[in-house]
Amino acid sequence: MPAFLSALLREPLVHFVVLGAALFAVYGALDRDRADAPVAIVVSRGQIEHLTIGFSRVWQRLPTAGELDQLIRDHIREEVYYREAIAMGLDRDDTVIRRRLRQKLEFVSEDIAALAEPSDGDLQAFLSSQPERFRTEPRFTFTHVYLNPERHGDRLAGDAAVLLARLKTAGARADVSTLGDRFLLPTSFDSVSGSEIGRQFGEPFARAVDDLAPGEWHGPVESGYGVHLVLVSARTEGRLPALEEVRDAVRREWENAQREKVNEALYQRLLARYMVIIEQPKAAGAGDNPIGIAER
Amino acid sequence: MKNKPLQHTIGVVVSAASLALPALAPAQVSTPGLGAPDKEQAERGHPAKRPYSPYAGRDFPTRPFFGDTHLHTAYSMDAGAFGARLGPRDAYRFARGEEVTASSGQPVKLSRPLDFLVVADHSDNMGFFPDLFAGKPEVLADPTGRKWYNMIQSGKGADAAIEIIVAFSQGTFPKDLMYFPGTRAYRSAWQETIAAAEAYNEPGRFTAFIGYEWTSNTGGNNLHRNVIFRDNGDKASQVEPFTVYPPMGSDNPRALWKWMAAYEEKTGGNVLAIAHNGNLSNGTMFPIIESFTGQPVDRVYVEQRAKWERLYEATQTKGDGEAHPFLSPNDEFANFERWDKGNLDGSVAKKKEMLEFEYARSALKTGLKLEQELGTNPYKFGLIGSSDAHNGLSALEEENFFGKTTPQEPSAHRMTTAFFENDKSGVKVMDWEVSASGYAAVWARENTRASLWDAMQRKETYATTGPRMMVRFFGGWDFESKDAQSRTPAVIGYTKGVPMGGDLQDAPAGKAPTFLVAALRDPIGANLDRVQIVKGWLDAKGQAQERVYDVVWGDADKRKPGADGKLPPVGSTVDVANATWTNTIGDPELITVWKDPDFDAKHPAFYYARVLEIPTPRWTAYDAKRLGAKPLTGTSMTLQERAYTSPIWYTPEQ
Numbered sequence: 001m002p003a004f005l006s007a008l009l010r011e012p013l014v015h016f017v018v019l020g021a022a023l024f025a026v027y028g029a030l031d032r033d034r035a036d037a038p039v040a041i042v043v044s045r046g047q048i049e050h051l052t053i054g055f056s057r058v059w060q061r062l063p064t065a066g067e068l069d070q071l072i073r074d075h076i077r078e079e080v081y082y083r084e085a086i087a088m089g090l091d092r093d094d095t096v097i098r099r100r101l102r103q104k105l106e107f108v109s110e111d112i113a114a115l116a117e118p119s120d121g122d123l124q125a126f127l128s129s130q131p132e133r134f135r136t137e138p139r140f141t142f143t144h145v146y147l148n149p150e151r152h153g154d155r156l157a158g159d160a161a162v163l164l165a166r167l168k169t170a171g172a173r174a175d176v177s178t179l180g181d182r183f184l185l186p187t188s189f190d191s192v193s194g195s196e197i198g199r200q201f202g203e204p205f206a207r208a209v210d211d212l213a214p215g216e217w218h219g220p221v222e223s224g225y226g227v228h229l230v231l232v233s234a235r236t237e238g239r240l241p242a243l244e245e246v247r248d249a250v251r252r253e254w255e256n257a258q259r260e261k262v263n264e265a266l267y268q269r270l271l272a273r274y275m276v277i278i279e280q281p282k283a284a285g286a287g288d289n290p291i292g293i294a295e296r
Numbered sequence: 297m298k299n300k301p302l303q304h305t306i307g308v309v310v311s312a313a314s315l316a317l318p319a320l321a322p323a324q325v326s327t328p329g330l331g332a333p334d335k336e337q338a339e340r341g342h343p344a345k346r347p348y349s350p351y352a353g354r355d356f357p358t359r360p361f362f363g364d365t366h367l368h369t370a371y372s373m374d375a376g377a378f379g380a381r382l383g384p385r386d387a388y389r390f391a392r393g394e395e396v397t398a399s400s401g402q403p404v405k406l407s408r409p410l411d412f413l414v415v416a417d418h419s420d421n422m423g424f425f426p427d428l429f430a431g432k433p434e435v436l437a438d439p440t441g442r443k444w445y446n447m448i449q450s451g452k453g454a455d456a457a458i459e460i461i462v463a464f465s466q467g468t469f470p471k472d473l474m475y476f477p478g479t480r481a482y483r484s485a486w487q488e489t490i491a492a493a494e495a496y497n498e499p500g501r502f503t504a505f506i507g508y509e510w511t512s513n514t515g516g517n518n519l520h521r522n523v524i525f526r527d528n529g530d531k532a533s534q535v536e537p538f539t540v541y542p543p544m545g546s547d548n549p550r551a552l553w554k555w556m557a558a559y560e561e562k563t564g565g566n567v568l569a570i571a572h573n574g575n576l577s578n579g580t581m582f583p584i585i586e587s588f589t590g591q592p593v594d595r596v597y598v599e600q601r602a603k604w605e606r607l608y609e610a611t612q613t614k615g616d617g618e619a620h621p622f623l624s625p626n627d628e629f630a631n632f633e634r635w636d637k638g639n640l641d642g643s644v645a646k647k648k649e650m651l652e653f654e655y656a657r658s659a660l661k662t663g664l665k666l667e668q669e670l671g672t673n674p675y676k677f678g679l680i681g682s683s684d685a686h687n688g689l690s691a692l693e694e695e696n697f698f699g700k701t702t703p704q705e706p707s708a709h710r711m712t713t714a715f716f717e718n719d720k721s722g723v724k725v726m727d728w729e730v731s732a733s734g735y736a737a738v739w740a741r742e743n744t745r746a747s748l749w750d751a752m753q754r755k756e757t758y759a760t761t762g763p764r765m766m767v768r769f770f771g772g773w774d775f776e777s778k779d780a781q782s783r784t785p786a787v788i789g790y791t792k793g794v795p796m797g798g799d800l801q802d803a804p805a806g807k808a809p810t811f812l813v814a815a816l817r818d819p820i821g822a823n824l825d826r827v828q829i830v831k832g833w834l835d836a837k838g839q840a841q842e843r844v845y846d847v848v849w850g851d852a853d854k855r856k857p858g859a860d861g862k863l864p865p866v867g868s869t870v871d872v873a874n875a876t877w878t879n880t881i882g883d884p885e886l887i888t889v890w891k892d893p894d895f896d897a898k899h900p901a902f903y904y905a906r907v908l909e910i911p912t913p914r915w916t917a918y919d920a921k922r923l924g925a926k927p928l929t930g931t932s933m934t935l936q937e938r939a940y941t942s943p944i945w946y947t948p949e950q
Contacts, residue, residue, distance in 0.1 A: 060562035202819035224819030265454030
């Protein structure tokens, strides 16, 4: 044995290294059989705090010692199953897990999109690009007299004409409280929007009211219920609002548009990181590429 | 005697109005209805002089608000697993009348907006979403954060997102941008649910309620409840929703009620819970014997249930829950959109003895019995309908039905597949059996969270199976037939009686309850066949009885009850092949005053109105016509849509 070697073998450091290597090998062998070498599950103070906060947010009080113990035990049980399941690959090929993860990643881009602060210029541009969407509705003050087709039958048109003549004579001050037939909706409406009229009478009636010249009786106007004689006493035109009047709505819609834009752009960027190869099913027709991704 | 019911109305109005005060101290708000009325309420309570104009000072609801209290989005784990892609924001946008792209890629829009919506995602597994910039001020303090922030602000959000994702996967995400010790930066889906409702809530125009579904389902038996907040995000965000799985949650409704009480006490807010799908509970929804203990329900159970569960969802996509033909053999309309094969997962088949504890009408009867024993009626609920759709789309019209789940969005094959099938129990439900139903109608004074919620709390609501018919229903002692001729039936209704959801007491000697009922069809819907009043009562032996009265009907000039007292059917104009019908039968409006001909002042009773439309094509007929789908043998192709009002209860003096 060369002198330098025997000197080396007497070095405590070398003993230590050799011993360490041997131990490492033994542990390595043991680690292949994990039942013999427990892996740590550390329930950190932070996690305990997290469990405690979670409980108190549900129950509006702190957990008792026993409840906290239960929470921790349940957390450990879940962690054990989680790790084993991941090790077994149980997360793969599971539609629920795949979709959930996709959803979470999409949420990342939504979260990022939500960080964008629109300037007044952004909002103004958005408003100007689709003004009709934010236009205020015309509003109507009107009175109507209802004729129920069930009660008038063939005489409906004639009865309506007679009544209309009477109303035209009486004009805007006509007392309608006893005219026409009983009706469950109110007789007069004060400054209601066209869409509200549409909801209560049907869209065609709302459009017809929009076309009536104010100040005189018109009719018969058809609704979902029958025919009406209508006096529009006042109308306020719809208009394009200034940004200040509709800022909340514009901002909400701007954010929604951003969200959709960033989501789609992110997907395209992520997709660009992959080479997608679609193998054609044997029976599929040539040129049938419904998802628009290049075949390679 | 006339002001007896009026005083009762006042009681209801005052209790509701006191809830409408936003600034009450928490302690006061936690006992709804007990706050002292302010001056305005006090005056409303004593309308000594009614002004000449019947509309002046009118403070009762003039039209019902229509909405859905039970819609799931992609945040519900099962909905997401089914492929739903729309989240709460999309759901609110759609309900407000915007066109959206359904998860199946099809454009979809409502015929007209809804007035309100509750996104009620399952609280269990609602989950956490990444919240990378939770501490927003720190974003700017960190150089990398600032760089990303600037990229986002200059319209390069997608580029920033890519960098952030790469940073995460390579472990280089700045540590200063993460929050909780020991955890990543996540925020609960609940917080985002609240944020979505806050963004789309617009008082006076559209109400976006904050809510969730507590999904107790032990053994596959459906005991689900939707929890609806009266409050805004400041209060709702102080809690996390109650879940089912232990140790945090429980499957017992008693625990949910405790959670509700804790929320109200701590925050001064208000919540109510609405159960649904008793038809899938296998006899456990409206118990006499609690399934959790095997013991009879006790005083605590009946009081708590009556307190927290003011409404029941009587119709939805998974079947109608008003009545069952086995329980109501004399009711020819009880067999409607029936789902009675088993429990929710089909693991246990239905037995006839379960039915009594599953359907609304039967539960209303059970409630009268329990009140005799325990002093409180636990099943004194009002009625609403809702969707339980799992695709973020509250689209329940037959001709615009977007299904219950994403795979059930319109396609040529959605009528022919199985919704679920259990080989062991033999329970199989086909997709064509899914019902395009329903909506909640709420008689509120204004379209706000507070006003709508208060109307729900006082049960001034009704269920519809999809159409938006308007239904008024008042009970009192003095309605006369000429009241039905009035130009202002609502004024008379509120003046002389109580609205749906109310109570009648102190029967004047020799008098029977009278009811003013009126219905106006959906302006774009079908005519009405008839209005019925359903009465349930306890007889002299304490046995529960029921009877359905036809009280007013369409085509009355040529349609008379036969010798057996039965009204002939209204007929049908449905052309199934073309999926059309005409309003040439039935009436657009029906109104009458009805007096109970069989009243006995000693017997407790309830009365509710059921309004039937003339037959129209079912969604399956529209699918067959538009998509060329071939219906399976036995598929229902027509239906009579309907509305169920909340009952009015009569309670004899003790």
